[in-house]
Amino acid sequence: MTTAHSDLSWVRRNRMTLTPLLFLLPGVLFFMVYVIIPIGQSFNISLYEWDGLGEATYVGLENYRELTGDRAFEISLWNNVKWLALYLLAIPAGLLIALFLNQTITGIRLYKSLFFFPFVLSQVVVGLVFSWFYLPNVGLFDIITGWFGIDVRGGILGNPNTATYGIIAAGLWPQTAYCMILYLTGLNAVDPEQIEAGRLDGAKGWRMLWHVILPQLKPATFIAFVVTIIGALRSFDLISIMTNGGPFGSTRVLSFYMFEKALSEYGFRMGYGSAIAVVLFLIMLVFIGYFLWSMYQDEKAARR
Amino acid sequence: MLKSMKASVATVAVTAGLATSAMADDLSGTLRIISDMSNPAPRAVMEGLAADFDAMHPGLTVELEVVDREAWKSQIRNALTANPPDVINWYAANRMAPYVKAGLFEDISDMYAGGDLPGLDSVKGAMTLDGKQWGVPYTYYQWGIYYREDIFNELGLTEPTTFEEEIANCQKIVDSGRKCYTIGSKFLWTAGGWFDYLNMRTNGFDFHMKLATGEASWTSDEVRATFANWRKLIDMGAFIDDHQTYSWQEALPFFVNGEATAYLMGNFVVPHLREAGLTDAQIDFYQFPKIADVPMGEDAPTDTFHIASGAQNKEAARAFLQFVTSPEVQTAINGPDALGQLPVNASSSVADDEFLTQGFDMLSNNATGGIAQFFDRDFPAEMASIGMEGLQEFMVFPDNLDDILNRLEDARTRIYK
Secondary structure (H helix, E strand, O other), X not given: OHHHHHHOOHHHHOHHHHHHHHXXXXXXXXXXXXXXXXXXXXXXXXXXXOOOOOOOEEOOOHHHHHHHOOHHHHHHHHHHHHHHHHHOOHHHXXXXXXXXXXXXXXXXXXXXXXXXXXHHOOHHHHHHHHHHHOOOOOOXXXXXXXXXXXXXXOHHHHOOOOHHHHHHHHHHHHHHHHHHHHXXXXXXXXXXXXXXXXXXXXXXXXXXXXXXXXXXXXXXXHXXXXXXXXXXXXXXXXXXXHOOOOOOOOOOOHHHHHHHHHOXXXXXXXXXXXXXXXXXXXXXXXXXXXXXXXXXXXXXXXXX | OHHHHHHHHHHHHHHHHHHHHHHHOOOOEEEEEEEOOOOHHHHHHHHHHHHHHHHHOOOEEEEXXXXXXXXXXXXXXXXXXXXXXOEEEEEOXXXXXXXXXXXXXXXXXXXXXXXXXXXXXXXXXXXXXXXXXXXXXXXXXXXEEEEEHHHHHHOOOOOOOEHHHHHHHHHHHHHOOOEEEOOOOOOOHHHHHHHHHHHHHHHOHHHHHHHHOOOOOOOOXXXXXXXXXXXXXXXXXXXXXXXXXXXXXXXXXXXXXOOEEEXXXXXXXXXXXXXOOOOOOOEEEEOOOEOOOOOOXXXXXXXXXXXXXXXXXXXXXXXXXXXXXXXXXHHHHOOOOOOOOEOOXXXXXXXXXXXXXXXXXXXXXXXXXXXXXXXXHHOOHHHHHHHHHHHHHHHHOHHHHHHHHHHXXXXXXXXXX
């Protein structure tokens, strides 16, 4: 036995381990260079006071201490929470439209593509369209609310109390379409035999949906949850287009605030920007951790 | 039109070239310029300048790269640190500070001292930091109140010279169902213009500069007086509603349609008004009126050329700076069919344009307090950004004033260490 093995070279003996490692290498390398190392650098820079040009001075946790008293940071953080919570509405809304469109009548493909249309649009276009829609006095939204005697001071986007919600609503439009598509494909995979069986047992309406259809849509729901959370955390472009963080900073989220502090015309406080980025990363880490754990559980179940 | 302008720049360049040829014909190598003059008219001017300078010096190749004006505000850092070009565009005064401190701009004090830049004495101050000069200006423009002459005539109003007259005028305008001023404060800086003027008129240029350099407090009585004057206008409904949702361009239609009668703006607004169909008989200009008995300070933002400290061909770069600021070139590039702004050289002539001549007269004879650059150029970048946000908030919610001022004061104690 041992003699037979010693004939083979080390490479051949270990190829079951080596092959996957070799295949992984390019991916791991790029992941290190573009993701892992920059994360480490962000942590490091956040401990310095640096304008990106001159010498960086070490200030320890001073940037984080400043964050705790920074009202703009607090507003941004709360806006991130609002985005995360309200953006999830895209999932039930997408499911509702998907169920509605999941029927066979003439021209259904046309309706489906009409509903899918907003997702094809660039976020910039969505932002522009909605900012026109929200314009005070001449915008359609203002005219419609005017019929009910409601007048939002400064228009939706000009009023610090409503602006963030206005942007989230604009973001929900394409996001709902995205979730709808995920559920439509999911519905195609629903097992007709189980529905048949459910029907024989007398399930209808809500009970059918809750106990038979939804469990089978679990993979679609998971993906919809993941993309919606990611979408909520990268709401940068809509904010930039629609309000530019205003009025007076009330619509900033962490990513926008970080950009302003570190990279915009008036910014270039690299250390402070990095500290914001680190906080944003820690928030994301909660979700990333959950996603990874949940995928790991699925894999484990599949292997069993 | 652009072609004819290029040609006129060229002819001027030839004469200018003759004048300076004695010192300039031994230039060789490559001169690399990065310019932010990316709008159509400025771009043509810059391309004309580069081509003429190239033609003047047979041994020299001029390489011009024009980058987007907004993008340049953040790209300049990379451009100056990695493989720096010879000549670049930037802005005067405090905006130079980060690059001067980091040693990225070339000190050209010797050019001013040695008489290489005749006619620039009056603008030297804007180029001075730490007692040294770091570049040359090439154009500037006045700020002031552009107003609808036809509506003023209709209401029997005349150009006000004091704040009381301004308010009396405004009351009549408001009574006629119009607004006095249009403004779009979505991008904040327009509110900075209002603050500049109100503060310079209420407390004087020197106090305004003390505030800019962090020596004066935002919670001082002087600053409160400025905001009290501003509040008078806000409370009487002088400004258009919902201005926080408009950019400065989106605020133009109110002026063009006669819903608002005046616009506190830089002279760059004039081409937009003419394009929108207003004739010169319908628009006119007046200096921001006097409030307290202090010498009048004015905003006149200046755009500049600098030599990078890491430049390869500093000799050619210096010659280019001389060329750009020479009286003939200054007259040509600031002409009505080119930049349409004010020349920086005292020996140049100002274009025959109603607004430019008024602006030039105002800045030369009635800006005895001093000439400021603009809120976001005089104040350090971070203070400017936090400050303008507070100014916008004040314009929408004037009752938040105490909170805003405390916030700005906190920022001041942190930023100016």
